[in-house]
Each structure stands twice: as C-alpha cells, then as structure tokens.
Amino acid sequence: METSYQGGVAQEGGSDNFQRLSSTIASNIKKISQNVSSMSKMVNQLQTPQDSQELRNQLRQIQNYTQKLVKDTSSLLMELMRLPAEHPAARLTRDRLSDEYMATLNAFQTTQRSAAQKSKEDVKKVKAQSFNIGDAFATGGGNTDQQLVEMSDTNLRKQEQITRQTERELLELEEREQDIRQLESDIKDVNQIFKELGQIIHEQGAVVDSIESCVEYAxxxxxxxxxxxxxxxxxxxxxxxxxxxxxxxxxxxxxxxxxxxxxx
Structure with missing residues (x-):
C-alpha cells in the first residue's frame, strides 16, 4: 500500500531557513492529516465483516510511517520555534503551524488509542476461544484407552486440523500482542512530543510577552x-x-x- 510518508527533514543553512522549515512542516502536517484519515477508516472497519489480516497489516504499515513522519515534523517544528521571528508575519506563521500540528497530532493519538483498544478486545476473544478449544481436547473421566484406540481416522484428522488452526491462532495472538505493545510505546512517544512542544510553546510565549513588555516600556x-x-x-x-x-x-x-x- 502506498503511503503518504516521505522523508520530511529539511536542510539547514541559508537565510531562507525559516521559509523552508515552515514550508516542509506545512507539507508534513497535510500528509499526517491524510494518513490519520485513512487510519480512522481502517480502524472503523475492525471487528466488522470487512476486517481481515490484510487490513490490519495495512493499518500497521501506515501507522508506522505516520509515526516516523510525526517524529520528523516534531523535530522540524522545535527547530522552527527556536529561530528568531522578528517580523509579525513570521510569528503568525509559526503560531499557525504549531496550532495546526498540535491538532493533527491529537487526532493521530486518538486514532492510535482506538486501534489499541480494539486490538486488546480481539486478543481477549482469541484467548477465550483458545481456552475453550483446549477444554474440548481434555480427556474426560469416562474415556478409556480402548475408546481412544477406536477413534476413527476422520476424527484424528479433524483433531490435527483443529490443532494446526489453534497454533496459527496462537501465532497471530502473539503478533497482535506485539503490535499492541508497539502501539502503546508509540502513544507514549506522542505524549512525550506533546510535552516537549508544549514546553517550547510556553517558553516562546514568555519570550513574546517579554518582548512586548519591553516594547511597551520603550x-x-x-x-x-x-x-x-x-x-x-x-x-x-x-x-x-x-x-x-x-x-x-x-x-x-x-x-x-x-x-x-x-x-x-
């Protein structure tokens, strides 16, 4: 599946660094928003007749690409926030980009949490089914060695098929649990990005207030x-x-x- 992620790191240097950074960030925000929209549609298809392993693979792929794009964009935005913005137009551009990015980041995290919640519910169902299948294989107290020997070849083949199916389900269960752990780790990373950006925005706000105070005093x-x-x-x-x-x-x-x- 083709995704909207492309390497989004801008080159440093030059007097137009602010312009190039702001342009790259704006483009990345648009890509992230498009990916989040696609992810949201996929998450809504989970636990429905449209649900499939292919759908889950596509969701995991686009989520991973978007996570990388989020990290790149966060670094660029932090760099932009640290650049001097002497002109009012530059400050307006910086504030607009930070607001748009925070809103997009919030939508991405909401979609991540929804996907994680549905994945956890699926894992619980698979575990419950695996437990019931295991009980079906349990040897009852009334079974004798003679009865086991007399089991037909058809029943044995059915048991083997069920066993292989159970093994596949267990492997899928392990993969889903690993995906959930990775998704939860990504959510924590996004939380950290929120904190770092919030701190920088707060510091920039204090600097702007200080500048405005100096201007007013002057x-x-x-x-x-x-x-x-x-x-x-x-x-x-x-x-x-x-x-x-x-x-x-x-x-x-x-x-x-x-x-x-x-x-x-």
Whole structure:
C-alpha cells in the first residue's frame, strides 16, 4: 500500500531557513492529516465483516510511517520555534503551524488509542476461544484407552486440523500482542512530543510577552521623553519671551533717561 510518508527533514543553512522549515512542516502536517484519515477508516472497519489480516497489516504499515513522519515534523517544528521571528508575519506563521500540528497530532493519538483498544478486545476473544478449544481436547473421566484406540481416522484428522488452526491462532495472538505493545510505546512517544512542544510553546510565549513588555516600556519612555521635550520647548519659548520683554523695558527706561538728560 502506498503511503503518504516521505522523508520530511529539511536542510539547514541559508537565510531562507525559516521559509523552508515552515514550508516542509506545512507539507508534513497535510500528509499526517491524510494518513490519520485513512487510519480512522481502517480502524472503523475492525471487528466488522470487512476486517481481515490484510487490513490490519495495512493499518500497521501506515501507522508506522505516520509515526516516523510525526517524529520528523516534531523535530522540524522545535527547530522552527527556536529561530528568531522578528517580523509579525513570521510569528503568525509559526503560531499557525504549531496550532495546526498540535491538532493533527491529537487526532493521530486518538486514532492510535482506538486501534489499541480494539486490538486488546480481539486478543481477549482469541484467548477465550483458545481456552475453550483446549477444554474440548481434555480427556474426560469416562474415556478409556480402548475408546481412544477406536477413534476413527476422520476424527484424528479433524483433531490435527483443529490443532494446526489453534497454533496459527496462537501465532497471530502473539503478533497482535506485539503490535499492541508497539502501539502503546508509540502513544507514549506522542505524549512525550506533546510535552516537549508544549514546553517550547510556553517558553516562546514568555519570550513574546517579554518582548512586548519591553516594547511597551520603550514606547512609554519615548512618550515620556516626547512630553519632556515639549515641556522644555515651552519653557524655552517662555524664557525667550521674558528676555524680549525685559529688553523692551530696558530700552524704554534708557530712552526716558536720555530724554531727561537732554532736556536738562
């Protein structure tokens, strides 16, 4: 079955690293979403007439590919979150991608849990059937050696067929239990990814708040400085006017003195 997983690790270096990372992450999120949709349809077919070993193999394959893609995308997103996003457009892109990825990751984990739950139910049924088959082979108290010898070849062949079928079921049971253990391990990995991304997003939020606080503080300082400059300009204008008034008064006084002197 063709899956949507392709290696999603971007190359480092270059001034357009942010753009390449964001583009790769967006593409990977789309692939993961498509795979989750396919997985959900397969999980819904489990325990129905459409259920088959081929279906379970396809589900396991696409789940494994998606798990790898999730890990790659998580690494890329963490790298993107650590890059400086000075422009508002870059911050919006980073926040949008993180929100979309977290939602997609949540849908993937929900599908994983549903698949694990149905697999556990199937294992319980197989174990119960195997136990009942074992009881059917138990030798009853009324059976004698003579009766066992007189069993027909047909019954012996039936017993052999049932035994082989039981062995196949036990092998399938072991494989399913191994798949369940792997699926539970993958679910734990996704939980860890949630925690790591949540921590980084929280740290980025604190950094953004700090930057916004600094910008607000700087804006307040600029406004305060502007107000002080206006006050200084007002004081300067008033002082200049005072000097003009004093000069005019002095000139008038000098003129009066000169007039008095010339008259005498």
């Amino acid at each position: 804006s307040q300082n600029v406004e305060s400085a502007t107000q002080e400059l206006r006050q200084a300009a007002t004081y300067k204008n008033k002082l200049r006017k005072k000097k003009v008034y004093i000069a005019i008064i002095l000139a008038i006084i000098i003129c009066i003195i000169l007039i008095i002197v010339f008259r005498h």
